[in-house]
Amino acid sequence: MTRNVQIVPSENPDNPRISAAETKGAGLDAIASTMQHVAEELGIWEGMKLLSKMNQKDGFDCPGCAWPDPDDHRSKLFEYCENGAKALAEEATNKHIGAAFFAHHSVEELSRWTDYQIGKAGRLTQPLWLPEGELHYREISWADAFKKIGDKLKSLADPNQAVFYTSGRTSNEAAFMYQLFVRAFGTNNLPDCSNMCHESSGTGLGETVGIGKGSVTLQDLHEAEVIMVMGQNPGTNHPRMMAALEKCKLNGGKIININPIPEAGTNVYVDPQSPLKVLTGGTQLTDQYLQVKVNGDVALLKAIMILLLEKEEAAPGSVFDLDFIKNSTEHYADLIASLKATDLEKCVAESGVSKAEIEKLAQLLAEKRKLIICWAMGLTQHENGVHNIREIVNLLLLKGSIGKPGAGTCPVRGHSNVQGDRTMGIWEKPKEAFLTKLDAQFGITSHREHGYDTIEAIEAMALKKVKVFFGMGGNFISATPDSEYTGKAVQNCDLTVQVSTKLNRSHLVTGKAAIILPCLGRTEEDVQTSGAQFVTVENSMGVVHSSKGTRKPASKNLKSEPAIVAAIAHETLGSSINWKEMATNYDAVRDHIEAVIPGFEKYNERVRQAGGFYLPNGARDGKFDTPTGKAQFTINPISERTVADGHFILMTVRSHDQYNTTIYGLNDRYRGVKNGRRILLMNETDISESGFKPGQLININSHYKGAQRKAHNFRIVCYNIAKGCVAAYFPEANVLVPINSFADKSQTPASKFIEVSLEVV
Ligand SMILES: Nc1nc2c(c(=O)[nH]1)N[C@H]1C(S)=C(S)[C@@H](COP(=O)(O)OP(=O)(O)OC[C@H]3O[C@@H](n4cnc5c(=O)[nH]c(N)nc54)[C@H](O)[C@@H]3O)O[C@H]1N2
Numbered sequence: 194m195t196r197n198v199q200i201v202p203s204e205n206p207d208n209p210r211i212s213a214a215e216t217k218g219a220g221l222d223a224i225a226s227t228m229q230h231v232a233e234e235l236g237i238w239e240g241m242k243l244l245s246k247m248n249q250k251d252g253f254d255c256p257g258c259a260w261p262d263p264d265d266h267r268s269k270l271f272e273y274c275e276n277g278a279k280a281l282a283e284e285a286t287n288k289h290i291g292a293a294f295f296a297h298h299s300v301e302e303l304s305r306w307t308d309y310q311i312g313k314a315g316r317l318t319q320p321l322w323l324p325e326g327e328l329h330y331r332e333i334s335w336a337d338a339f340k341k342i343g344d345k346l347k348s349l350a351d352p353n354q355a356v357f358y359t360s361g362r363t364s365n366e367a368a369f370m371y372q373l374f375v376r377a378f379g380t381n382n383l384p385d386c387s388n389m390c391h392e393s394s395g396t397g398l399g400e401t402v403g404i405g406k407g408s409v410t411l412q413d414l415h416e417a418e419v420i421m422v423m424g425q426n427p428g429t430n431h432p433r434m435m436a437a438l439e440k441c442k443l444n445g446g447k448i449i450n451i452n453p454i455p456e457a458g459t460n461v462y463v464d465p466q467s468p469l470k471v472l473t474g475g476t477q478l479t480d481q482y483l484q485v486k487v488n489g490d491v492a493l494l495k496a497i498m499i500l501l502l503e504k505e506e507a508a509p510g511s512v513f514d515l516d517f518i519k520n521s522t523e524h525y526a527d528l529i530a531s532l533k534a535t536d537l538e539k540c541v542a543e544s545g546v547s548k549a550e551i552e553k554l555a556q557l558l559a560e561k562r563k564l565i566i567c568w569a570m571g572l573t574q575h576e577n578g579v580h581n582i583r584e585i586v587n588l589l590l591l592k593g594s595i596g597k598p599g600a601g602t603c604p605v606r607g608h609s610n611v612q613g614d615r616t617m618g619i620w621e622k623p624k625e626a627f628l629t630k631l632d633a634q635f636g637i638t639s640h641r642e643h644g645y646d647t648i649e650a651i652e653a654m655a656l657k658k659v660k661v662f663f664g665m666g667g668n669f670i671s672a673t674p675d676s677e678y679t680g681k682a683v684q685n686c687d688l689t690v691q692v693s694t695k696l697n698r699s700h701l702v703t704g705k706a707a708i709i710l711p712c713l714g715r716t717e718e719d720v721q722t723s724g725a726q727f728v729t730v731e732n733s734m735g736v737v738h739s740s741k742g743t744r745k746p747a748s749k750n751l752k753s754e755p756a757i758v759a760a761i762a763h764e765t766l767g768s769s770i771n772w773k774e775m776a777t778n779y780d781a782v783r784d785h786i787e788a789v790i791p792g793f794e795k796y797n798e799r800v801r802q803a804g805g806f807y808l809p810n811g812a813r814d815g816k817f818d819t820p821t822g823k824a825q826f827t828i829n830p831i832s833e834r835t836v837a838d839g840h841f842i843l844m845t846v847r848s849h850d851q852y853n854t855t856i857y858g859l860n861d862r863y864r865g866v867k868n869g870r871r872i873l874l875m876n877e878t879d880i881s882e883s884g885f886k887p888g889q890l891i892n893i894n895s896h897y898k899g900a901q902r903k904a905h906n907f908r909i910v911c912y913n914i915a916k917g918c919v920a921a922y923f924p925e926a927n928v929l930v931p932i933n934s935f936a937d938k939s940q941t942p943a944s945k946f947i948e949v950s951l952e953v954v
């Protein structure tokens with residue numbers, strides 16, 4: 194029997210109130226919103242007490258984004274942002290649910306709730322078991338849950354029939370143990386949220402500069418002469434980055450914002466911690482805004498480079514860093530030949546930006562030597578996502594802007610430990626050097642064949658090649674593309690297991706049987722038999738530091754992620770590896786990490802120093818770990834993707850009140866949207882030319898390779914967005930993202946470029 198659960202988020206129309214988009218980020222409204230969310234979930238007093246521990250050197254790491262903490266001075270009280278406070282409130286909420294809740298509500302009923310209602314149900318407080326053919330979760334003991342999982346894994350004909358997903362909140366210790374268990378079990382099926390996120394960055398940077406991580410530190414951002422922010426909405430998704438941009442401005446730097454939407458938070462920053470700034474109106478951050486078309490970035494970057502080349506040829510050595518190019522790079526001549534063969538006017542037209550604006554930016558870049566380019570999902574989630582990143586590298590290399598202070602690459606990471614999880618070996622394509630060391634340390638023989646990434650895992654489930662899906666955090670059902678297709682694929686599994694803090698759709702759209710294992714969150718004390726533990730995480734700039742929860746756990750019946758992994762591993766594989774030792778004292782895990790992964794020398798000692806330590810980063814030091822030891826110029830064609838007449842390009846974005854699939858609230862303050870999420874941002878001219886009206890209810894059809902997908906009941910909102918482009922929120926619009934539209938090489942779903950047509954309801 195397949196349960197009659199709803200896979201896509203509720204499609205009922207809502208009634209958003211629309212006002213003008215804001216032009217400033219943060220400020221007093223941010224404080225008001227922080228207070229409101231904290232008060233609702235855990236009360237003001239308790240909330241403020243907990244917040245005072247967030248991002249402090251002796252406290253816990255914000256469970257929100259991966260933006261780094263300052264190395265030196267940290268505000269004693271307020272080292273967090275509005276959305277970090279919301280992330281904390283969401284996790285530390287006083288609302289709890291257990292077996293009684295599920296006895297009352299079937300999974301079919303819960304799947305018809307909105308994602309907002311599902312998330313607000315509260316923290317999961319005990320292990321739960323959904324037997325095959327039944328509609329209600331029921332209580333199960335930890336021991337029985339572990340046994341069921343172990344028995345099922347042991348019964349598989351081939352370890353590759355299991356898939357082990359990871360979301361990026363998992364600590365280094367839990368991630369290392371988890372991948373060790375999966376490899377000792379015999380598979381590399383370790384897809385993660387990174388596959389849908391910065392995979393294109395890792396791929397593009399790895400090929401060109403020899404490391405799949407960014408090269409800059411926070412100090413570099415402060416010192417840069419120019420920071421280009423491309424395809425990113427930091428005001429909402431990385432609010433503490435605004436403080437770094439402000440420092441850069443105060444030091445005389447220029448900020449360039451490249452985005453189909455101006456995004457208020459990138460425009461003016463009102464530091465909510467500075468009463469003076471709140472009164473005086475804040476700092477104008479953006480010096481120049483370029484309204485690029487969705488996926489017009491390669492064309493734009495090419496146009497900039499062609500104009501720079503003209504200036505360089507007029508006065509050789511004045512624009513490009515010829516010494517750096519000669520000593521540290523390869524294929525310069527190829528790039529120059531390709532730029533000369535490229536039509537500037539075509540690049541200008543394809544970018545959607547006026548030639549005058551591009552010339553203005555090229556003039557600025559010609560004069561400067563210290564350039565940083567920051568980016569996020571607007572560049573990675575395209576079929577040519579890897580090309581976007583390689584084109585950024587081309588521009589930086591021409592300027593010699595990598596491997597020196599105030600310059601470099603800055604992919605701004607999402608989940609708070611997504612970068613650390615990859616460092617720990619959560620990867621479906623492990624390197625031989627890593628496996629060799631892992632095998633030697635634990636006396637195992639890891640499987641060598643690469644495993645499934647996220648897209649491949651969904652396809653394998655659709656083909657019934659996978660029997661067990663295990664989710665270490667996250668919300669696979671709602672985060673992945675093509676919701677209907679993915680939901681049905683997951684339902685083919687015999688067993689799905691989720692290690693989670695909060696209820697989400699992945700607990701409702703499940704395999705034939707399902708298990709929920711409730712775990713401790715970042716904010717909570719983790720006490721094992723050897724005493725109180727801390728965990729470690731790596732931020733977006735490669736700093737590894739500790740995180741220690743202070744709050745009493747939401748229930749006595751929660752386990753830490755390391756303890757859960759250890760128990761399942763022991764149940765499945767026996768005691769050939771000492772899982773117990775690792776679970777009772779995380780120092781033991783860190784000793785193993787030190788033995789296996791380069792850069793973690795004296796891990797236990799160094800991570801106890803306030804602020805932690807930086808991992809080695811070749812590109813930061815101007816050393817490029819490519820096969821030839823040189824950074825690579827590459828040739829990247831302008832995207833050929835176009836849409837049919839009357840169709841639009843849809844990008845799926847985050848609102849201000851959500852964390853990925855977790856919906857904190859129904860407002861998107863900066864964009865002027867209140868009390869609703871089923872909206873479609875559309876350009877004024879497009880609205881009038883196509884005969885629609887603001888406020889009109891429409892359905893969205895997506896078109897890809899002859900297949901059509903549909904999402905119902907969105908309202909048109911007139912918005913300052915590039916012509917021909919529209920935007921809707923993720924995860925509501927994921928039903929429109931085709932499973933077979935993903936980036937070349939990185940296989941990142943192209944959730945920022947979906948060809949759509951609109952129909953009146
Ligand atoms: N509060 C909060 N914080 C978060 C998250 C959250 O959901 N909520 N999510 C976390 C995660 S996992 C991640 S990965 C990050 C995501 O951080 P972002 O990447 O900032 O998130 P998105 O909302 O996807 O925004 C993408 C931006 O790219 C722009 N864009 C879209 N297409 C294009 C394009 O073709 N070219 C250009 N130049 N721009 C384009 C959009 O207009 C939008 O401003 O944030 C992390 N932090």
Ligand SMILES: Nc1nc2c(c(=O)[nH]1)N[C@H]1C(S)=C(S)[C@@H](COP(=O)(O)OP(=O)(O)OC[C@H]3O[C@@H](n4cnc5c(=O)[nH]c(N)nc54)[C@H](O)[C@@H]3O)O[C@H]1N2
Nearest residue numbers: 360390666667668672692693694695697845853854923944
């Ligand atoms: N259309 C579209 N799709 C996208 C994107 C997009 O921009 N557009 N963005 C993509 C990106 S960048 C990402 S990173 C993915 C995100 O994909 P995921 O990481 O899978 O999704 P999240 O919504 O972040 O997961 C939230 C759930 O994690 C669990 N959780 C929270 N904290 C913890 C914890 O400490 N431990 C454990 N075990 N569980 C915890 C909670 O149960 C919560 O419901 O989505 C991707 N999907």
Ligand SMILES: [Mo]
Nearest residue numbers: 390391607608
């Ligand atoms: Mo992400």
